[in-house]
Amino acid sequence: MPDFRELVRGCLQELRLPGPREAEIVEEVAQHLSDRYDGLRSMNVPEAEALRTIEAELGARDLANEFKQVERMGTETVALGSGGGRPWTGLRQDLRYAVRALRASPIFSAVCIASLALGIGANTAIFQLLDAVRMRLLPVRNPQELAMIRPTNLGRTGHGAGDFSYMTNGLWMQVKQQQQGFSDVFAFGGWPTFNLANGGEARYAHGLWVSGEFFDALGVQPLLGRVLHAPDDHPGCGVVGAVISYPFWQREYGGDMNVVGRTVRLEGHPFPILGVTPASFYGMEIGRQFDVAVPLCSEPVINGEDNFYNMPRGWWLTVMGRLKPGWTFAKASAQLNAISASAFRETLPPQFQADTAKQYLGKKLAAYPAANGVSELREKYETPLWLLLAIAGSVLLIACANLANLMLARASSREREIAVRMALGAERVRILRQLLVESLLLASGGAVFGLLLAFGLSRLLVRYLGQTLFVNLAVDWRVLGFGAGLAMLTACLFGLGPAIRATKASPARLMNSSGRGQSATRERVSLRKVLVASQVAVSLVLVAGALLFSGSLRRILAQDAGFRRDGVLVMMMDFSSLQLPTEARLPLKRTLLERVRAVPGIESAAEVMFGPFMGNGWNDRIVVDGKKQETTSIEDTITEGYFQTMQTPLLMGRDFDAQDTATSQPVAIVNQKFAKVLLGTNNPIGRTFKVEVYVGERQPEWVVVGMVKDSKFDDMRDEFEPMAYYPQSQNRSDRPDTEVVVRSQLDPASLMASLRRVSADVNPGITLEFHDLRREIENSLLRERLLATLSGFFGVLAILLAAIGLYGVIAYGVARRTNEIGIRMALGAIRWHIVRMIVSEALALTVTGAVFGVALTVIVARSAASLLYGLTAHDPLMLTAAAVALLAVCLIASAIPAIRAARLDPMTALREE
Incomplete structure (x- = not known):
């Protein structure tokens, strides 16, 4: 590749530029010439002919004079060439140029990156929770092979111990003996809390009853010692031992490498510690991490006369299996259905009356995918998290609309620069790419800070949901891909439109236009108004949603519970x-x-x-x-x-x-x-x-x-x-x-x-445990509080962004119409008329957006109807309150430039170009 820097340096010699400035210009113009050379070579032009063509083109132009003209117009660089040929040619130079351009406008860059970081961070944080709760697979060997075995009808007759306790001990034994579609089957459940204290105030560990096949079927290898195996789990086994988790080992034993063989007291019974599981294994339920795993057969030792192990009508187990090669869920379900009659007949509790027995014998077993494990957290929070992701995405759209307005304003100030660059030979595609690189650079900065913000926000949300909640928030490819995808999407949303508009006019028209440039055209102003009206519409949806969720929470808390909740302490005593x-x-x-x-x-x-x-x-x-x-x-x-x-x-x-x-x-x-x-x-x-x-x-x-x-x-x-x-x-x-x-x-x-x-x-x-009744009631409403708090935050943010967008459009319009305002005031218009004229324009934009916003709210609010209490999704009072609040804020935002316009000196305004 020829070095064109000496050739360019010779053309600029008469300018006598400062060393750093000359080096910058030489580097950039040389890059453009290199792009032109690559373009010619890509068209199979011989090397010598390509060099002669470039020298002839450069010699035919007065580069020094062109540079003087560009400098007078305030542009940063001279732009030459098209960079034809390969699409990635000159990307490094585009990136350098974008960095210099954004560095020259630090306030603009900071506002853009901060807005994007907030939007991308909020969206990624909620997506990270969704990923952990809904999408992530269990940390075991080949989780996609796991299936849950349970009745198709989940109604239970008898005693239950847990949300996912679909099987009795008798049914587990029948499945274990008769199933054919699984290479391994295992059972777990109960989710007991084991008291570690020996009298006094209780100190609990999260337990897990497991069958002997549990760890081997999942492929979990011990970090220390050994895990439970099939021979450890048999009727009448008594106290066999316990396997503890890595976090429990660290918390209770300080990571002692000699912990195997020591004992842990569970409900007063000493269990020898057999081994420690690896840090990656937290159990089978999303949202809950086990501390101690104990074999099923030890349950009668802990629970005594109330044990489920020997209770024919005690539903306390979750049963899973690993599909054999060649078996599908449908095929396994068919085989389980075939053995259902005998399994339920053999385990029919003798205490059941005729109608209950008939209901029990009519149950059928089937297999269901279980790669994601089980989760009460998922069932309770999946819908709210999807809803919050949609809300956060709407806020990001509003932020993008604001940034698009900023980019339009920035593009209008750079039209003369773009005109000169195009007049000097730069193709529209190359300049369009240059502007998009700037947008991508801003979006990348927003994504980096947004991801850092997201990791903190997601952990804050988990702590908000519960002190004992466990959610695996390790970063995986989905989270990073989501953040990167948001960055690319936002760059296109706020950068592509302004870039296209900035480059589609002819250079001659731009060079001959007035000082305000092409941005003063009706088309561009209309686009900015459409963006603001859209912001108002989406903001109304978010504000109405925030009012609905907060109103729902207030109604729940304000209703008569039938007792007085303040001043009540519940003391649990276990002897x-x-x-x-x-x-x-x-x-x-x-x-x-x-x-x-x-x-x-x-x-x-x-x-x-x-x-x-x-x-x-x-x-x-x-x-x-x-x-x-x-x-x-x-x-x-x-x-x-x-x-x-x-x-x-x-x-x-x-x-x-x-x-x-x-x-x-x-x-x-x-x-x-x-x-x-x-x-x-x-x-x-x-x-x-x-x-x-x-x-x-x-x-x-x-x-x-x-x-x-x-x-x-x-x-x-x-x-x-x-x-x-x-x-x-x-x-x-x-x-x-x-x-x-x-x-x-x-x-x-x-x-x-x-x-x-x-x-x-x-x-x-005697073991004690204390609970404040009011706090327990508040904890039962964590989902409602989460929705009310986050939707309220996003609603306030949306309304502020909409107000900023409206202020920007009105202020820009006032600046564009300074001369007109001066003429009106010189002809006798009073200041109040000027204020009314400007505010009425803002009011028209706000009302237009609000009308569409109300219609949009009625449509989308139906998806959240099940999460509301005592309110309808189209509650007229809440819609009216949202519209009034938005209108008031937007009027305040428009009043500032209106009052400033009314204070203009007519003679000063008339001298505006």
Whole structure:
């Protein structure tokens, strides 16, 4: 490749430029000549002829004089040549030029990069969560081969332990023995929490019940020691050992390399540590990381009489398998369907009544893809995250529209430069590429800072969703590809249009135009107005969405829960480690409750089997006058004073008292919903009912002695459900744990300290756990709070961006019409008329955008209807409020340039060119 720098240096010698400036020009023009040389050579022009052609073309031009003209017009460089031939020719020179051009406008560059970084960062952060929750495969060997084996009908009859507990232990054994389509099958589940403390306040580890085949089937190799194998898991195995996770090993044992052989106490039982899993393996559920894995057969040791392992109607397992080569999910499902009849027949619980047995025997097994594992987090947050990604994408579109307006304004100031470059021989394609390189450079800067922002935002969102939540946020190709794709897309969105418009006019027309250039044409102004109106429309959608989600959250929190949530502390007490006989449990509970009630500052206290919003509970079908009702009822066991403590009004009848004993008439208190729906009356006092029981169980008849107000139990979004309360003194089976609800205005820290002392005085082996009721209710609304918070943030950002865009268009229009405004004022127009003229133009743009925005909101809001509470997707009040808010902000934005125009001196304005 010839070096053209000496040739160019000779042409510029008479200018006597400073050394650095001359070197810069020489380098750039030499690059253009190199591009021209490459173009000629690509057309098979001999080397010597190509050199002569370039020298002749350069000699025919007065390069020094052309450079003087360009310098007078304020351009940065001389542009020569077309760079024909290969499309990538001159890209390095384009990049250098773009860097110099952006460096010369630091404020413009900073605004563009910051806007893009915010938009790209927000979108990438939410996409990273979606990637981790929805798209990422399990960190095991060949996860695409994994299938979940479960009934096609997920309805369970009996006791359940977890959202994905689709199988009983008996069904797992049948599948293990009869299946043919899987090379390996394994079971896991229960998701227990193991208390590591030996008395006092509880300290929990996230557990995982696993079959002996679990680790081998997944291909998980131990980091230290060994994992569980099939021989470790057999009926009556007792305490075999535990496998701990890498994070638990680091947290609890400081990464001790000699941890194998030590013991970990789980619910008071010492389990020898067999091994440590690698850091990459977190379990089978997205959103939850296990700490300790224990074989299925050890479950009776931990749970004692309430174990699921030996319970025929205990649904507690998730069963998966690895497909054999040549087998598909459909083929495996067909084989499972064929063995379903015998599997369910062999495992039919003998306690089931005829109708329940028929329902159970009618179930069918099938195989479902399980490469992504299971996830309650996915089910709860997938739709909101997709919605938030759409919202963040809309904000990015608004930012791109703003940047497109900025690029249009920048292009108008560079039209004379572009004209001279084209007049000097640069082709339109080459200049268009140069302008696009500038846009890509800005977008790349925005993407880099946006990705850095995204990694911090995604972790902040995970912490916002829950302290114990585990989401694998390791960066993978999808996240990086998404960020890079956004950068390319935004560069095209805000850079392509202005670049095309800046280069499509003829150089002669641009050179002969007035000082304002081609940007003053009606076509370009119209484009900027369309962009602003579009911003207003999209902004209205986002503002309306923010108002809908925040309004939905306010309605949920403001509704009457049926109890007073402030000042209530729930103390969970577990004394299973004391191994008390059943007859000794009730006296201990009474002693504890009496001591708690005697603590100074406690207004009232009561015991309850399952406190509201604590995540546990049970329900049954009710039998009234010999007829089983279709609607189930939530059931709970309480002591006297519970309704006083919760401040749930007793509407009629009486509370439980000392007369309600184990030998007296069984009594119950029901809520309004129970009385109306199940008993068909508003006055249930004296009515009787039974609870559906299994064959062979006693069926006591309960007499209703009181009715209380409806109250929420598990979710503030749920409608009120039928509820029945039974006295603890008539409880048919006394559990080795209880919950005490305490109402007090004491400081929570001092209250908990007093309760710890009370528990330790009664028995130091009792395990305690404290929950603030208000906080638990707020935690149950994390999804709603996430939507309200983020949509509110994006709504405010959108409205500000729209206001900035409107301000830019109006301010630019005022500057373009300075001469016209001066003439109007010289002819007698008062300042108020000038303000009204400019503001009315802004109002027309805003109203136009708002009209389209309202229509767009009604259309897109339907997709979010299921996430709203007490509001419709097209709520007129919210739409009106959004439109008014947007209108007010936009009017303020337009008033600033309008007032500035009204203050112009007419004579100064008339002298404007």
